[in-house]
Every structure is written in C-alpha cells, then in structure tokens.
Amino acid sequence: MIRTHTAGSLREEHAGQQVTLAGWVARRRDHGGVVFIDLRDASGSAQVVFREEDHAHDLRAEYCVQVVGQVRVRPEGNENPDLPTGSIEVVADRVEVLSESAPLPFPIEGSVGVSEEARLKHRYLDIRRQQVAEAMRTRSKATYLANEVMHELGFVYVETPTLTRSTPEGARDFLVPVRLQPGNWYALPQSPQLFKQLLQVAGLERYYQLAKCYRDEDLRADRQPEFTQIDVEMSFVDQEDVIEVGEALIGRLWKEIAGYEPPAPLPRMTYADAMARFGSDKPDLRFGQELVEMTEYFSGTTFRVFQADYVGAVVMPGGASQTRKELDGWQEWARSRGAKGLAYVLVQEDGTLGGPVAKNLSEQELSGLAAKVGAEPGDAIFFAAGARNASRDLLGAARLEIGRRCDLIDESQWSFLWVVDAPMFEEDGEGGWTAVHHPFTGPKPEWADNFQDHPGEALAYAYDMVCNGMEIGGGSIRIHRAEMQQRVFDVLGISKEEAESKFGFLLEAFKYGPPPHGGIAYGWDRICMLLSGGESIRDVIAFPKTASGFDPLTGAPTPITAGQRKEAGVDAPPRP
C-alpha cells in the first residue's frame, strides 16, 4: 500500500507516529510561512501542516498527493472540536504529487448548489462530494442488509436474463437487435415477472434478486429508464406470508439505517378506503385533511354543479385568507390536471360562508357545511363534483398540494402502510377491461369462482407497500391454475392464440404441477432515496440519466454507423 493510515482515522492515540497518507487536497490555507492542507480520502480528512521550506504553495485543490509526516496533538488552543480529526495534525516531512488536477468545473467542498447537468457531466467529481458519497454508501449498506435478511430467511438468489422476450402489456419495451437472427429482437425485461414464476414451477420455492428493470416511458423524479427492484417470489404462501417477509426486510433497513423501527405489523388500509379517504392508492398519512364525501349531503341541492354522482370536499386550513389571485391559481392548477375547476367556499372569521359557490347553496346547506367537513373559521373548503374516480383523484391531489403549501407534512416522520384489496380490473375506456396489477394476479379467495361475472367489483389478491405517499413495493398472489388464468384472459379480451403466442412458455410450464405462489417487488432506488433523504432517485444512482434519457457523462445515446446498423440487422425484415 502506498499509505499506512487513512486520514479520517487519525486520533490523539496516533501522536508521535510516522504515517504515510494518500488522498486529495480538499482545502488549503496558505499563510506564507505555514500552509495547512486538509487531506481527504474515503475515510474523512485530516489537517497536514507544511512549513515554508516544504514548497507546498503549489498544491491546488483536488491534487492527488501522498504525504509522509508525523502525527502530533495540535498546539494548545488550535484544536477544532467540530472535526473528528480536529485534535491532531500531521506535520509533513515529504509530499509527492501523485497527479495534478485541472481547475474544477464546480466546487467539491462547500455547500453551494450546482446544477444537476453540471454534476452529471462530471459525476466522478460530484461523487467526491460528501453528500453524494454518503448516498452511495447508504445504498451499499442497504444492499448488504437486504441480502442478509433474504439469506437469513432462506431465499435463493437467482439472476434472470436481461436479453429476453418482449412481453405484452405494461410499459414500452427497450429493444435490442439480434445480429445472429436479423429481423428478430430481444427486449430488455420490464421486470423478471415471468421468470420468477417459472422459478416457482422449478421448485426453488423462495427466490429473490436485485434485478435491473427497463421501461421505455417518460421519466420523472422517481423514474429512470433503468432501475432496480428487489424481486421476491415464494411458493405455498398466501398474502400474510409475503407481507411478513416484506415487513422483515423493510423493518431491518429502517432500523439499521434510519434508526427508526416501523410498527409491526404495519397498518393496512383497503384500496377502497384509501381512495375514499385520501383520493389516492398511495396515501401519505403524515397529515390529515381527509376527503369528506358530500354526495348525500348535497343530494337535494339546486346547485347544478353539485348534482353529480359524487361530490367531495377537502379543507385547506387558513385558506380563507388567500388572495383572489391565489384562489384563481387553484383554478388554474385544477385545469392543468384536466379538471374544469375547483369549487370553493371560504369560511370567514365570523363563521359566514363566502366565495362564488356559497351564493348557489341554500340556507340549510350552508348552515351545516363547515361542521360536516370539519372546517374552522378562516379555512377554505375545496369541492370536486362529477365522476367518482376523477373527482377523488382531483381532491387527493389537492390534499397533497394543501399539505405542501400549508407545510402540514412532518418530514421527520415515517408513514408506512399496506394498501390491500385493489380491484382486479379497471375499464379501459373502450368498453373492455384491463388488469390493474398484471394479468397473472389472482383474485381474492372469495372472488375465485365469479370474478369474471363482476369484473368491476372483483378484488385482486394484491398488496402495495406505501411509505410517505410513495409506492415502494407491490405484489400479489399469482394464478397457478390454467383454468383460472383462462378466465382472466377472457375478461381482458386476450384470445387463446394471443395468449399462446405471447406467454405460451409460461402456460406450458403451468402444465407441470405449478405450486400456489406469490411475491412482491420493491423499488430499490426509491427505498434508497428515502433512506438517504434524497429528493430524486437520481441522488442514489451512481450514473443516472436526464429526463430525456441522455447521459451527460458518456453522451449516450449516440447514433450508430451505417456499418453497425447493417450488421445489427436493424432494418432486416422479421424472419418468418
């Protein structure tokens, strides 16, 4: 090794020892006759002292250097209690520049903000910054812990292909041309869903994997084109067994990394409750402002807007004092989400009700309104009326916006829950049905025989884990009988031929004694983001892409040459 000690590990007990350090020049304080250098390596940093004759004046930020010197306790009065190594310093005997650094594109030390574009272009410098490096280490620690938990629980780690078959439904596939078979294409997996079910047929019984998944959809703060899941599948289990494993995993991660012990078992909420109370299938329980259903209350109203299948309300505390401009802003906000607007009533300090909607309501409707929705003087009440689902979506989004604007969300809190009993199907808008989860999701046992007769009501044997209003995991008990699978395909309008051509290999496997099985997949990037306090999953991905799928560091994606194009068979007609 070209060093004997790490900088961040030096303490008073090392005083008197000769040490060799290697690392980067983090900060320099040049006083002419004496020069201080903070030498940083992966362990932390330590102050190195040079004298005039040591020729340290030419050292610059981020030079990579090796220093030989003696550790000593700092002179009286020069300790820095804010630093772990603040009681000692290394008196340099010799310094060797291992490599120089060009002037930096952005500061590595210090806390000034830097645009993400600049950070990503020089990500290797960005990762030298303490906060980013910490996020990488947190993710690493979480990965070790996850492997530990799954190992203890007897799971078998299996790697599944990333060059595989395009599967229907869900997201758009990334496609890879196949030189050996011009005209035929691999797809990158959106998830190892079918493989993990095959591994159950294979009798491994307990499978897990940290799996890279690829989806060619538009990106968001919590979405990248390639991302990682902890993928889990188990045989001979029901929902309780999968949930138990999930709680063990999440419990260990949060306890060891965030110092927080989630309640065991985690609270559960039905999908129907979540939609009714929070207008969301992933409710953020860190604040109240629950939706209030007002359909019954306004059943006899003469106000045409409220003569609807559903009327609901949500309260904005202190919202009555908003300016006209702010209230108009809510209308604009609602329209940007595809709604006509957001009706509101203002509860004045004297208890009277104001706002344009109030004029349209009867005395009787007005008199009980504040009490019904739980509004206090000074609050604003927002209403949505119309189709049940769309109105609840709007109110749910309004609730979150109220939480943000009114600073109601306690960021130090964790809110975990399971959302269970989601519907199996939803209308596809064209008179048919589509799977809410995926087509291999089984019905709850009570719907096993007749889900096909009531597709709008049938409940899936599925469960989502939600943390702070974010879905961090989701799974289901799968269908393992061909007969039931066929009924699902029938509801979805998938013909026998279509099913055969698209996932015939799974149906074939299911002829050979498939065990009852189920599983779950966790969004590993999102979990690591939460554990490290990041605001975007890009914060916990070493080399992420921008919102347009561009990597500012490598410049990917790039055009290919005509030769590559021909060789890859991009333009070859499909083989018969």
Added chain:
RNA sequence: GGUCCUGUAGAGCAGUUUGGAGUGCUCGCCACCCUGUCAAGGUGGAGGUCGCGGGUUCAAGUCCCGUCAGGACCGCCA
C-alpha cells in the same frame, strides 16, 4: 403529445417588470503578500457569442416568434 419554471464569466446568483455601453454580487481561478488557520486573510488581475436562430426598434440580456437544453408536473409508467 401537453403545461409550467429555468438558461447571464469556471460555480451560484442579481439585472428582464419600465429597452439606452456586459452594470453588479458571492465563490472559484491567476500573481504577489502573509507563521496557527480550519468557509483563513490582504492587494492586484484575468475571465462574458447574456443557450441558439429570427423579428420589432435609432437601440434588445430586457419586447415578440421559433428552437435547443435542464428541471417539475399531466398523459404514460401491467
């Protein structure tokens, strides 16, 4: 595909409302001074196609149109 925000020196910003010489701030960079700092300090200096293109105007960083890039959101993401 759509909506919104942002783009000014290596970094972070102000200036754009109300058009008048690239006007400014903090940090960094370069040179010099400085023996106890730890966000060291001092003096001096360099560094700008104001994202790009077009238009209006006597005159555009500023107003208009288009376009590109980044970010947030809607659609989309079984």
